[in-house]
Amino acid sequence: MASLSRPFEETPMHIKKIIPLDFESTKVVPESHVWQETDGFPSNCDILQFDEENSKSSIPVIDLMAPNVVELIGHACETWGTFHIINHGIPSSFVEDVESQARRLFALPIEQKLKALRTAGGSAGYGAPRMSKFFTQRLWHEGFTVVGSAVDHAKELWPHDHQAFCDVVENYQNKMKELAGQILLLILKSLDVSEEDLSWKLPMSEDILQLNSFPACPHPESTFGLAPHTDSMLLTILHQSDKGLQIFRDGFGWATVPPIPGAFVVNLGNIMDILSNGKFARVLHRVLVNQSKHRISVAYFYSPPIESQVAPLAKFKSPIYRSLTVKEFLQMRAKHLEDAISVIRI
Numbered sequence: 001m002a003s004l005s006r007p008f009e010e011t012p013m014h015i016k017k018i019i020p021l022d023f024e025s026t027k028v029v030p031e032s033h034v035w036q037e038t039d040g041f042p043s044n045c046d047i048l049q050f051d052e053e054n055s056k057s058s059i060p061v062i063d064l065m066a067p068n069v070v071e072l073i074g075h076a077c078e079t080w081g082t083f084h085i086i087n088h089g090i091p092s093s094f095v096e097d098v099e100s101q102a103r104r105l106f107a108l109p110i111e112q113k114l115k116a117l118r119t120a121g122g123s124a125g126y127g128a129p130r131m132s133k134f135f136t137q138r139l140w141h142e143g144f145t146v147v148g149s150a151v152d153h154a155k156e157l158w159p160h161d162h163q164a165f166c167d168v169v170e171n172y173q174n175k176m177k178e179l180a181g182q183i184l185l186l187i188l189k190s191l192d193v194s195e196e197d198l199s200w201k202l203p204m205s206e207d208i209l210q211l212n213s214f215p216a217c218p219h220p221e222s223t224f225g226l227a228p229h230t231d232s233m234l235l236t237i238l239h240q241s242d243k244g245l246q247i248f249r250d251g252f253g254w255a256t257v258p259p260i261p262g263a264f265v266v267n268l269g270n271i272m273d274i275l276s277n278g279k280f281a282r283v284l285h286r287v288l289v290n291q292s293k294h295r296i297s298v299a300y301f302y303s304p305p306i307e308s309q310v311a312p313l314a315k316f317k318s319p320i321y322r323s324l325t326v327k328e329f330l331q332m333r334a335k336h337l338e339d340a341i342s343v344i345r346i
């Protein structure tokens, strides 16, 4: 949906920061991509734990068919802000197809990928993540964001053969939208509220699909795939081809979220934090890279319609956040990133 690019018009990114490195021809990690501990980069101890897959945790795995699924989801949202889902009903072929189309895209020569480059104030297309705007150091990452339809950019990437990509992406988005709606209903039930308590209606959502590429890195100990951040929207449904994702939990520190075959990861975002009056808090997460694997992840961001008002649900008698539109909140995120939510605290 074109409307989603508007929040960023007033906060354009410098074109140099949108263009990712040509990872294919890079044999060392350039100075521009080396992060220090003073930039919040993981200490050696964190990296060691990641290598040993000592995740210190048992991030909940929730069976969507379990009789007590509402209780399980509520507990996972309150404690971790992240959980795996299994028995979700999405055939594995949808996931395999979207991952293989993502690999096909990122395998294109950089000159070709640049034909679909995101514009300075835009949100759709190929490029480095928007968070790069806030850091001096660059990330070991390239992405492709689909907002609504991918057709215009896909035609640039594959002038004679864009249909397969568009079909796969559209099918995947439709499945994700349905699944995200189901998960949101379960979350609302766990808060003891119904769909009617929302000012917007469930089937409506902005469709945002983010294809992420983290190429194998010659020196993974020195760089980030994605720096610590939270996601803006209600919830994110994530498929990851390999490990790399870590989440932060108070009192535990960083915990690896290992991929479980056939499962998706669900991460709570800022709008869920607002809706639940801070009870189901946004989860801080980051991505580390590795030396041998080209990791792909596919994130579906589920959001209320961009013009709709979001506020803590009416059941919360002492709201800690003020009401605003999704669009206004995204504009704040574009300016303040992680500080946006504290700006709207009452």
Ligand SMILES: O=C(O)CCC(=O)C(=O)O
Binding pocket: 210, 212, 226, 231, 238, 240, 244, 245, 285, 287, 296, 297, 299
């Ligand atoms: O690659 C991952 O595991 C996480 C991706 C992510 O955090 C994002 O796209 O916002």
Ligand SMILES: [Fe+2]
Binding pocket: 229, 230, 231, 285
């Ligand atoms: Fe994220």
